[in-house]
Amino acid sequence: SDIVRTVDNIKKSNSDTWEYRGLELANGLLVVLISHKNLDKAAAALDVFVGSLADPNNVPGIAHFCEHMLFMGSKKYPGENEYSKLIEGNGGYSNAYTSADHTNYFFDVNPNMLPEALDIFAQFFISPLFSSESTDREMCAVHSEYEGNLFKDTWRISQLEKSTSDPNHPYSKFSIGNMLSLKTVPKQLGIDVRNTLLDFHRAEYSSNRMSLAILGNQSLDELQDLVVKIYKDIPNQNLSLTKYPNDPYGESKRKTICYVIPVKEYRHITVTWVVPDYKEVYYANPESYLSHLIGHEGEGSLLSLLKKRGLASELVSGEKNNANGYSFFTVDIELTIDGLERWQEIVVYIYQYIAMLKKEGPKEWIFQECKNLNEMHFQFREKERPEEFVSNLANRMRDYPLTECLSGEYEMREFRPDLINDLLNTYLLPSKMRIFLVGKNFSSVATEKEKWFGTSYKEEYLPEDLIKRCENCQLDDELLVPPPNDFIPTDFQLHYESDDVDQKQKRSTPLLPKKIKENEYYRLWFTPDNFYKLPKAFLYFELRNPLGGFDPVHANMNTIYSELIEDSLTEFVYPAELGGLKYDLSATTCGIQ
Numbered sequence: 001s002d003i004v005r006t007v008d009n010i011k012k013s014n015s016d017t018w019e020y021r022g023l024e025l026a027n028g029l030l031v032v033l034i035s036h037k038n039l040d041k042a043a044a045a046l047d048v049f050v051g052s053l054a055d056p057n058n059v060p061g062i063a064h065f066c067e068h069m070l071f072m073g074s075k076k077y078p079g080e081n082e083y084s085k086l087i088e089g090n091g092g093y094s095n096a097y098t099s100a101d102h103t104n105y106f107f108d109v110n111p112n113m114l115p116e117a118l119d120i121f122a123q124f125f126i127s128p129l130f131s132s133e134s135t136d137r138e139m140c141a142v143h144s145e146y147e148g149n150l151f152k153d154t155w156r157i158s159q160l161e162k163s164t165s166d167p168n169h170p171y172s173k174f175s176i177g178n179m180l181s182l183k184t185v186p187k188q189l190g191i192d193v194r195n196t197l198l199d200f201h202r203a204e205y206s207s208n209r210m211s212l213a214i215l216g217n218q219s220l221d222e223l224q225d226l227v228v229k230i231y232k233d234i235p236n237q238n239l240s241l242t243k244y245p246n247d248p249y250g251e252s253k254r255k256t257i258c259y260v261i262p263v264k265e266y267r268h269i270t271v272t273w274v275v276p277d278y279k280e281v282y283y284a285n286p287e288s289y290l291s292h293l294i295g296h297e298g299e300g301s302l303l304s305l306l307k308k309r310g311l312a313s314e315l316v317s318g319e320k321n322n323a324n325g326y327s328f329f330t331v332d333i334e335l336t337i338d339g340l341e342r343w344q345e346i347v348v349y350i351y352q353y354i355a356m357l358k359k360e361g362p363k364e365w366i367f368q369e370c371k372n373l374n375e376m377h378f379q380f381r382e383k384e385r386p387e388e389f390v391s392n393l394a395n396r397m398r399d400y401p402l403t404e405c406l407s408g409e410y411e412m413r414e415f416r417p418d419l420i421n422d423l424l425n426t427y428l429l430p431s432k433m434r435i436f437l438v439g440k441n442f443s444s445v446a447t448e449k450e451k452w453f454g455t456s457y458k459e460e461y462l463p464e465d466l467i468k469r470c471e472n473c474q475l476d477d478e479l480l481v482p483p484p485n486d487f488i489p490t491d492f493q494l495h496y497e498s499d500d501v502d503q504k505q506k507r508s509t510p511l512l513p514k515k516i517k518e519n520e521y522y523r524l525w526f527t528p529d530n531f532y533k534l535p536k537a538f539l540y541f542e543l544r545n546p547l548g549g550f551d552p553v554h555a556n557m558n559t560i561y562s563e564l565i566e567d568s569l570t571e572f573v574y575p576a577e578l579g580g581l582k583y584d585l586s587a588t589t590c591g592i593q
Contacts, residue, residue: 002026002232003224007402013379015534021220022402025228027236028208030397032405033223034215034390041092042114042216043386044121045106047394049209049241051099052175053323054200059186059193061177062200064098065142069197070105071096072134074123080134083120086113093387098175100323101242104395108387111217115226118214122230125205135194139182146178153262156453157436161272163450164258164459166250171323174452206237211397213390241398244325249274249434255467257435259442261456267335268438269343271350275329275427277322278419279399283411285370286419287329290428291318292370293357293481294331294350297574300480302353304571308478311339311346329428340439344466349479351430351470356479358424362417365484371412372488373578378410379492380534380580430470435462487579492535542593549589558587 007022010032023031052063073080087094092109105124109117149155155176165172174181186193212231216223262268278286295317297303306312314334321328331350333339339346383389393405400408446456510531517524529536547554562585573583586593 002228009403011404011407013381013406015380018215019220020406021224022405023224023227024402025207025232027232027234028206028210028238029231029234030211030402031227031231032211032213032393032397032402033220033227034213035218035220035223036215037217039111039215039217039386041108041386042111042117042214043106043108043390044114044118044212044214045104045387045390045394046121046125047105047211047391047397048103048125048205049101049211049324049398050204051101051103051323052173053100053170053244054204054242055170055173055175056196056200057173058189058191059196060174060181061142062182062193062196063103063204064175064177065138065182065193066197066200066205067096067098067103067105068138068141069130069134070124070128072138073129073131074120075127075129076123077120078129083124086117086120090117092117095387100171100175100321101244102395104391106387106391106394108385114214114216114218118226119230122234125207125210125234128201130194130197130201132194135197139179139193142177142182143179146176149176150453151263153264153266153438156263156450156455157260157270157438159453160258160260160450160455160457161434161436163452164256164457165248165253169245169248169250171244171248171326178452202237204239206239207231207234208236209239209241210234211394213393213397215386215390241324244323246276246326247274248326248328253434254432255430255434255462256459257437257462259445259458260436260438261440261442261446262438265440266438267337267340268333268436269335269339269346270330270332270436270438271347272328272330272434272436273428273432275319275327275423277325277327279322279324281414281416281419282400282408284414284416284419285412286416286423287319287327288374288412289362289367289370289420290329290357290423293366294353296482297570298482299571300478300482301571301574302349302479305349305476305478306333306339306346307570309345310336311342312336329423335439340437340441343435343437344463344469347435347466348469348473349476352473352476353479354424354428355473356475356481358421359475360481362415362420363481364415366481367412367415369485369488372490373580374410374412376489376580378407380536430467482575485575485578487576487581489535489579494533494535540593542588543591545591548587548591555587555589558592562587562592 002025003023004026005024010020010022012020017036019035021033025031050063055062071083073082084094087107087109090110090113092107094107096105107117107121159174162172182193214223214227275287294302295315303312303315306315312333312335315331317331319327320330333346384392396408397405404411446458448457450457510529511527513525513527515523516526548558549555566585
């Protein structure tokens with residue numbers, strides 16, 4: 001048979017009306033089918049578990065180039081633009097991206113064109129042409145993508161971090177590719193890039209590394225017949241999923257600082273540690289527990305202290321850039337002018353917070369809170385756009401059992417203090433950190449240039465006395481574990497009055513608001529929700545003031561006033577935002593809303 005297993009019990013949220021089925025085909029392809037009768041757009045995505053880490057050393061950027069070339073025709077549909085013509089001619093959109101260890105292709109289209117679109121799409125992976133005529137043109141396309149990112153600080157700093165990593169680890173490569181890496185240098189070395197491309201595709205693309213997600217208005221059985229008929233022909237090379245070496249930095253890059261000059265006015269510090277890839281124990285999620293605490297913005301948090309000291313305005317913490325075999329844990333902080341000068345103090349504060357967490361030890365009630373929040377976000381999350389939904393689903397399908405392909409990233413069911421302690425005591429150490437300090441005022445120091453983006457930087461070892469201060473830091477009384485969060489809801493019971501229409505048939509539009517109160521100070525409108533039937537309330541206030549946009553002075557004062565209110569409420573509002581409550585305060589020409 002073409003199907004070796006069927007999974008009909010995919011865990012979904014209670015409010016999800018879509019139908020799901022998982023399949024594994026005989027060629028090793030994993031598939032999730034999603035069916036719903038009323039769709040504006042059908043969508044599909046295919047993810048290949050290989051990315052730029054697999055680039056050959058002498059031709060960096062080949063994985064990204066291969067992604068571009070697959071769009072350029074196949075044996076069955078040799079025309080270069082047949083795919084894009086079909087998609088765009090039917091109200092659709094298509095794109096793809098290459099990351100460290102994934103390449104992801106996706107589209108959306110008018111639902112009745114899904115069968116034709118799926119056939120053209122499948123041929124990318126069955127028999128791509130890689131014609132020599134397209135090769136040069138797509139090189140230019142890759143190069144222009146590179147040029148478009150040349151002056152973006154996020155790209156520049158990300159590549160700098162790679163280029164200054166352990167040169168023997170694939171993480172250190174140039175991932176995007178340009179004319180130099182794909183044409184000029186290979187030519188000098190006598191390398192035929194088209195042959196390299198064919199070799200790469202043969203060696204790295206295989207159905208047993210692929211995952212396919214399809215959303216359509218056909219029934220699950222119809223979608224299944226459609227998929228099996230076409231996608232069973234993708235060749236299976238029986239390749240394993242590559243596990244990369246677990247330390248992209250290497251011993252020599254630890255305890256270093258990079259001073260970086262940005263393009264824009266930008267002050268920033270990032271402290272990074274290499275940590276294990278915890279995919280195999282995804283249900284214990286130790287990094288998420290720590291990022292919840294280190295990235296907290298409520299009272300007693302690291303950010304609160306840095307704000308009070310006038311050193312920082314924003315802080316984000318957590319796992320990033322992980323690939324199969326390794327991961328990173330980072331603390332990213334937006335700095336004030338003072339903070340940039342006093343960056344060493346900030347680093348010590350980070351370790352004081354970590355020391356407090358070690359002393360307090362892992363707490364099951366905090367894990368339980370994180371678990372409840374995740375469960376709530378899973379139950380009531382809003383659907384992304386169709387093509388985004390299938391792209392994300394295909395991307396994570398091999399990280400979790402098929403039954404948990406939707407819920408996997410939200411799962412927290414096993415409290416593992418040993419893993420949390422291991423992170424704190426073995427990995428997040430002063431002797432294992434790397435720091436990137438970004439600011440305009442390092443021009444006298446930053447004498448080196450990064451090869452691919454030309455970023456000015458200077459890398460040196462951190463002062464030994466700073467490492468010692470971090471290792472032996474005293475606890476700060478102001479740094480505390482956050483108190484229990486009162487804003488995590490547990491009762492999602494709906495209380496609404498059903499009206500006559502509700503009784504007879506399903507309502508097709510929400511009710512209009514009715515005015516229920518008015519006096520000289522305010523007007524109050526209300527509408528009960530018996531359409532979406534979600535345990536959510538929306539409150540909208542307009543505080544009118546004729547001076548709000550009276551002249552430039554008042555308009556600016558109004559804006560600054562609103563920003564100050566938002567800033568002063570951070571500590572109080574943050575726990576509520578974790579609990580799924582959101583608020584937005586903005587200055588308008590007629591006051592504040």
